Amino acid sequence: MDRLSALLLTLIASGSLPVSYSACIPAMGMTCMLENLNMLTDGLTTLRQIEPKVFYNIQVRMLRVPNNPAGAFLIRAAEFVNNVEIFVYREQEFQILAGTNLNVVNVLEAKSLKQIVIAEGDITIKELYVYSCMLDRIPPTIGNLPLLTDLTFYRCTMRNLSFNALRKNLRLKTLDLSYNEIDTIVPLTNADGEVSLAIENLYLGSNRLENLDMTAFERLSNLTMLDLQYNNLMKIAAERTVSWPAMEMLDVSYNQLSTIDLQWLSAPNLKRLLMSNNLLDKIPQRLRRFPNLQLIGLSYNKMAAIDLAPLNGLPTLSSIDVSSNPAARFIRSSRPVRLPMLDTLYAENCALNRFNTSGIDLPVIGYISLANNNFSTIPPLGQSFPAIVSFSLYNNPLPCALLKARAELILSGKLILGPPQDASECPDGSTTIAPSFLLCCKA
Ligand SMILES: *[C@@H]1O[C@H](CO)[C@@H](O)[C@H](O)[C@H]1NC(C)=O
Numbered sequence: 001m002d003r004l005s006a007l008l009l010t011l012i013a014s015g016s017l018p019v020s021y022s023a024c025i026p027a028m029g030m031t032c033m034l035e036n037l038n039m040l041t042d043g044l045t046t047l048r049q050i051e052p053k054v055f056y057n058i059q060v061r062m063l064r065v066p067n068n069p070a071g072a073f074l075i076r077a078a079e080f081v082n083n084v085e086i087f088v089y090r091e092q093e094f095q096i097l098a099g100t101n102l103n104v105v106n107v108l109e110a111k112s113l114k115q116i117v118i119a120e121g122d123i124t125i126k127e128l129y130v131y132s133c134m135l136d137r138i139p140p141t142i143g144n145l146p147l148l149t150d151l152t153f154y155r156c157t158m159r160n161l162s163f164n165a166l167r168k169n170l171r172l173k174t175l176d177l178s179y180n181e182i183d184t185i186v187p188l189t190n191a192d193g194e195v196s197l198a199i200e201n202l203y204l205g206s207n208r209l210e211n212l213d214m215t216a217f218e219r220l221s222n223l224t225m226l227d228l229q230y231n232n233l234m235k236i237a238a239e240r241t242v243s244w245p246a247m248e249m250l251d252v253s254y255n256q257l258s259t260i261d262l263q264w265l266s267a268p269n270l271k272r273l274l275m276s277n278n279l280l281d282k283i284p285q286r287l288r289r290f291p292n293l294q295l296i297g298l299s300y301n302k303m304a305a306i307d308l309a310p311l312n313g314l315p316t317l318s319s320i321d322v323s324s325n326p327a328a329r330f331i332r333s334s335r336p337v338r339l340p341m342l343d344t345l346y347a348e349n350c351a352l353n354r355f356n357t358s359g360i361d362l363p364v365i366g367y368i369s370l371a372n373n374n375f376s377t378i379p380p381l382g383q384s385f386p387a388i389v390s391f392s393l394y395n396n397p398l399p400c401a402l403l404k405a406r407a408e409l410i411l412s413g414k415l416i417l418g419p420p421q422d423a424s425e426c427p428d429g430s431t432t433i434a435p436s437f438l439l440c441c442k443a
Pocket residue numbers: 136137159160184186
């Protein structure tokens with residue numbers, strides 16, 4: 001028979017509602033909503049009466065089952081649906097038995113769950129998601145899900161991640177262990193020779209990593225995205241070269257990094273390097289190792305000056321963000337720098353008062369934002385960068401006389417100073433550059 005896409009369950013144990021035949025209440029997303037479903041009485045009959053051509057999901061507000069709503073229950077559910085989503089799961093153990101013919105199991109809140117036990121043999125589950133649980137490690141039996149492509153344990157209590165637990169999940173592409181307590185990564189050991197894992201997307205954000213030897217990840221040879229946001233990383237280093245030929249995005253934002261040296265990393269395809277919200281005092285060196293970089297994020301760091309020199313030799317870099325470095329007073333380049341594809345530069349919310357464009361060659365730059373800085377002159381961006389369409393000096397202490405003199409630049413849309421204002425919003429003075437076009441400025 002045709003199976004429905006999902007059985008969405010809210011398991012609220014106990015209570016004693018009268019047992020009655022519950023017909024579908026149609027809901028959003030072609031959902032059949034059932035107020036209650038009692039698998040001890042007429043539950044199966046009710047499920048069998050739901051027409052798969054009319055409804056796509058079944059949502060059950062209250063489900064009654066003889067015992068733990070995993071194990072045998074999942075096999076039963078698989079007669080009717082491909083995906084099971086359990087809103088609240090109250091047991092300590094979750095069993096998946098041989099013959100469980102489901103694609104997706106999604107458990108949204110499992111505050112007591114300590115153990116997942118997966119039997120050997122013929123389980124078709126491809127995606128397993130568990131949110132809010134008490135698991136302290138990847139279940140040792142996870143290898144009994146050979147078709148698994150996506151695995152999530154989000155907001156659980158894992159302390160370490162051992163890749164050995166996943167050595168039989170050779171199709172696993174996405175692993176999300178965000179919001180755990182992981183402080184240790186145990187690399188794959190050599191027991192089976194040179195096994196590589198297929199993981200492409202690895203989310204380890206919001207954990208407790210401090211000092212990470214990146215060789216722990218080296219057998220993840222297909223890694224495309226590594227998310228290490230919101231840890232306590234002071235250092236990311238490796239004792240030998242780690243090669244990630246497919247790596248496109250490395251995110252180390254929201255850590256405690258005061259330097260980043262990526263010389264251990266061979267990632268010729270890296271496109272996005274995100275390092276915002278750290279303690280960096282300059283743009284990292286040796287970025288030329290990554291000739292396909294398109295985006296560099298460096299906002300919310302501790303740069304006192306923004307020296308663009310380390311960016312030289314990045315032929316495809318199209319956007320860079322150095323905003324919110326509150327101590328940064330100027331942008332310059334200590335050596336000639338040419339960025340043939342740079343299209344946008346964000347340097348907002350700093351204390352910039354100078355942009356020395358000499359030696360900086362940005363042939364296609366279209367937009368530069370210097371909003372919320374400390375410029376009292378208009379840097380010569382139009383002359384230095386012929387392709388520029390516009391640049392913003394919104395909320396800088398520009399003198400009123402200067403704005404009046406450069407009214408044309410503003411009215412043409414090239415110099416952006418924000419929408420017309422009202423004199424009452426301007427604590428330091430204002431000027432009218434055209435009929436009913438008043439701007440704040442420094443009198
Ligand atoms: C990983 O965590 C498990 C469970 O907390 C523990 O038994 C094991 O010793 C840990 N391994 C390492 C290397 O820390």
